[in-house]
Amino acid sequence: MQQFESRPQTILLPVKPAFIVFTLIAALLTNLLPWSGWLLAIKPDFVALVTLYWWIQQPRRVGFTAAMLLGLAMDVADGSLFGQHALAYSMLAFAGIVLHRRVLGFTMKDQILHVIPLLLANDIIVLVIRKSAGADFPGVTYFIGSCLAGALWPSLCYLLRLPQIPKPDPDHV
């Protein structure tokens, strides 16, 4: 079986904290773009996706603090209930950190099958909070974003790993 994980025998460079912060802010910015219409309806939650990547890859560096801060920022930007994203992201952080060894052992295809349920669980937490606060279920399209996010997972992994791949050494024979 061709495994994405085991194929490169190169040892990855340590990730720079500044790069993590940069990607998290970029994810937040992507979420804050003026989405509208059907694009808004199917938009994946990029913050959840990117932080999930870091929780799985670097659970010692990115943790619950990031979950809370990004969650509160999303709540204010969306004008939703204060704390709903914070709670959902904390749960997602827990799942990502606890499962990180397991997820990394799988092929990319099987990783997607881990990521989609985690993101759907994230959606369901938000849904339960809003339902208990008196909102209506917005329809099944609500879940499309998370399924799309799963499809984006391989390309996201590739992109976020690029800075860690060492440059070929010219002196190497």
Added chain:
Amino acid sequence: MEYTPPPLFNRGPTPLVRLVLCSLLSIGLLVADARFQYLDNIREAVAIVVYPLQRLAGTPAAIFDRIGDFFVTQARLRNDNNRLAEQNLQNAAKLRLFEALSAENAHLRELLAARERIPATTTAAEVLYGGRDPFTRRVIVDKGQQSDIKPGQPVIDEIGVVGQVTRVYPWLSEVTLITDKEQVVPVQNLRNGLRAVLAGTGNDGELELKFIPLNADFQNGDQLVTSGIDGVYPPGLPVAAVSNVERNAAYLFARIACKPLAGVASHTQVLIVNWENKAPERPTPPEKSGAPKKRRGA
């Protein structure tokens, strides 16, 4: 002897402990926000931090719009110009009539010793983006506390009512659209003056008149304007038109569906109305009946 574990393997609290802490904190925030509305200050502080990011995220679209504006063809500009000049002429005629009528109206009101109507001032604002929360119908506009916007002010466009300001940040404010499930507008039927309550359904382009008896005189096409008795919306602003009336004797009330007149889902420029209804003070309730009871209780 003191013994401390080497810092080598010290990882702090386990993820479960951290999760419980974070969850408790979030749930505390949720309850404080949803039940007691205590958190406006914290929300404002976070909003100030997030604001530059929001503007930054909106920049590409704004630049794109500007580039689009730059390449407008001359023919279209001339067409627009002609159309607007014609419209201006028509409006000018109406305005003359309106001025004469309002002078007459003021005079008549004076004769009747009726209270004067308060003129409303408006602030133009631009819609930055639609709310991303799928559970509500909201838009974010680019005027806030700095422009003296207050929560509760009605928001209109050139046709009619769009919504109401519900939350104000230093430079932004949130407008809840009239299509939001929890947004209610007191209206009046223009044809016969019947008062009613117009509520959103949570779907774009769909409103509903609530608690209308089966035999009430509402017909398709009836125009609904704000009644002004709430003291929030100035009277006479167009809101919606009745699109479907369903009278089923099995239900207590008629089901009356309406369509909003203003481009609730599509506008980019809106006006925030600054209108304070100086209603006469509420009469003080007679204290005689209440006072002895208190004494007896104590």
